[in-house]
Amino acid sequence: MKLSDKARASISRVVEKFKTSSLSAVTKIARIRLSASAPSNAWSFSNKVLAFMQAEELDCRGFRQWQEAGRKVSKGSKAVYIIRPLLYKGKTGNDKEDAKAVCLGFSAIPVFAASSTEGDTPLPEYTPVELPPLSDVAKRLGIQVSYVPVTEDRLGDCRPDGSAIRLGSHDTRVFFHELTHAIHARIGGELKGGQHQDQETIAEFTTAVLMDLYGMGDTTGNAWKYISQYADDPLLAITRALGMVEKVLAVLTSEKE
Ligand SMILES: [Zn+2]
Incomplete structure (x- = not known):
């Protein structure tokens, strides 16, 4: 060969x-x-x-x-x-x-x-007609967002350096989750590989806050369930995560203005 x-x-x-x-x-x-x-x-x-x-x-x-x-x-x-x-x-x-x-x-x-x-022609059938809130912020921050078909057990992912995210779902929650990972990576350095408890707690908690902020429904129940998969004590995990959650939200809201 x-x-x-x-x-x-x-x-x-x-x-x-x-x-x-x-x-x-x-x-x-x-x-x-x-x-x-x-x-x-x-x-x-x-x-x-x-x-x-x-x-x-x-x-x-x-x-x-x-x-x-x-x-x-x-x-x-x-x-x-x-x-x-x-x-x-x-x-x-x-x-x-x-x-x-x-x-x-x-x-x-x-x-x-x-x-x-990349290009002006969207990937057919993958990119939603209407992009979720904060898409413009992702663009300004230079985070490449692509909608691609991925497996059902992996709704999206984020490059460890936070430069690009891939979404396999049109669910805004998935976008917020991966966007948080990307900004987290930019603030705190490269993400750890795989599903890491602190990272997942930060991403999911920030997502719940953003969903509430944009009036897209209460997802705290979901977030709790998700965080429970990674942390024995979700409340403790959230408390520990709050510092970074605040920093991520600060980046998102300052870029918005
Ligand atoms: Zn994640």
């Missing part, structure tokens, strides 16, 4: 993931609802797995395919790789029916995840 070093490194990371974790990517892919316009609908299942394990997103497209969709790949974005067999139709005699495709090897094709693109 002839692959570039980058592609090789990317694919060996996938293999490593397979070795050390489970096959959960396979079951996740089955549950993601892709836009009908996404080219990856037509990919082989193994290429879907390959792309998803690298990007944690399924709507990955080539550089030109994104251009055709009215978007461009953001500067500095990393490609993920899928594999295409190099087929050669050999001729055996004059009978065309005899022509059999021979696989000569594989080539790696770089594709880019939806969240690695």
